[in-house]
Amino acid sequence: MCHRGDRLRTLTLVTGRPTLTQRRRDATRLEIARTAATLFAEQGAEATTAEEIALAAGISLRTFYRYFSVKEDAVAPLLAAGGQRWVDLLAESAADLPLREALERSAVASLTPADDAAVEAMHWTRSLLRDPKLDGTWQRVHAGSEERLRGVLVDRCPAGTDPLEIRLAAAAATAAIRVALEQWASSDAPATGPGSPQDLGARCMRELTAGLGLWERAGGE
Amino acid sequence: MCHRGDRLRTLTLVTGRPTLTQRRRDATRLEIARTAATLFAEQGAEATTAEEIALAAGISLRTFYRYFSVKEDAVAPLLAAGGQRWVDLLAESAADLPLREALERSAVASLTPADDAAVEAMHWTRSLLRDPKLDGTWQRVHAGSEERLRGVLVDRCPAGTDPLEIRLAAAAATAAIRVALEQWASSDAPATGPGSPQDLGARCMRELTAGLGLWERAGGE
DNA sequence: GCCCATGTGGCACGACGTGCCAATAAGTCT
């Protein structure tokens, strides 16, 4: 009745950190993701076989499919990192900041590359976004972001807020990020300055969230 | 130098109608789609093989893949019909009607079932929408709608309108329809009345398009 | 009748993703 897994899960609750093995899993996940991103950028996702990725990452094909259930999803951790950062920033943002403001600020912040590595990551993202085979993965990543965003919004809004309004707000904000990144990826604009993701993101976010009814009822004032 | 295909294409331009063979193709396409929808609704897309659909539709597996490049896309014509109707209605709508109004009216109209067959079609749509395997197809259908919508919007806006604004308007409107239909599909609400697609659609459309800058500049006053 | 374009079926093939089992690595307990 008392399995080892339970104890580990308890440990996680106590220390507030994932297990060692769990962190190892995430590390290899990331390593596979980087390997896959390189190959996808070089020759396209279509021409890259799952076995190729697996061998390049130093694992067997079977193990690869234990980390990712679909070949294209191998780059999902990379594509999802930005969105993850976004909702994390929002969740940590000051509670007295108007929600709409907080939403836009965290979005812009997450779209602003902090260092050279982040700039490079954005250029990887661009080439991945241009690959039609990775469209499905890209959509799935956004669906995930939207869902997590909804969770955060629920926490910041008074209980009993119309779920549809929250859903619409999450959809609008996610669409803003999506359009901004797709627009940037299809252009030749640099990673910073006019035409950059944070520039487009701010404009898109402002327009798409301007008419939402959620702000009136749940300002967070 | 003068192939038969050229003549047929010319014919199409003259009569304004698709070729006979083209219409036949579309007819079988629809028949396959209906067959697939039935099977998917019965046993789920996962458990349905492409060969099964093909045989049930009276064609070979090889021919099936000449009509649809992906198994799940076999139901795309059904899922796309509503969106198609939507942008068609918008394109035909009175040019002096304010654009935002026209957008909402055509959306609601396309979401309102005209007869019993349409009601039944909506219930099919619901069960298809609940199948996680069909998510990708659903997204692709919406991407297609969004693109056609952009085309119509470009026509109705003065030349030189900021493409980003048009893109945002198309994204917002498409998101409204998507959210409305997904919300309805995940509920038990009937096809008409409160909680129905046209009810939700109107609310979603109003909120999501309220803050767009496109209307100020291109009212169609 | 012939001709040519298009649509169809059959077959083989590489790739995908999964179930299963045996071998190994990692972590726990005494």
Place this chain on the structure above:
DNA sequence: AGACTTATTGGCACGTCGTGCCACATGGGC
């Protein structure tokens, strides 16, 4: 330390997917 349990890995086989290729049928224009 050693015995024991649990998680992770690799290998193999299997069904399905989607495509390239070729041979055959249909159907309309000459």
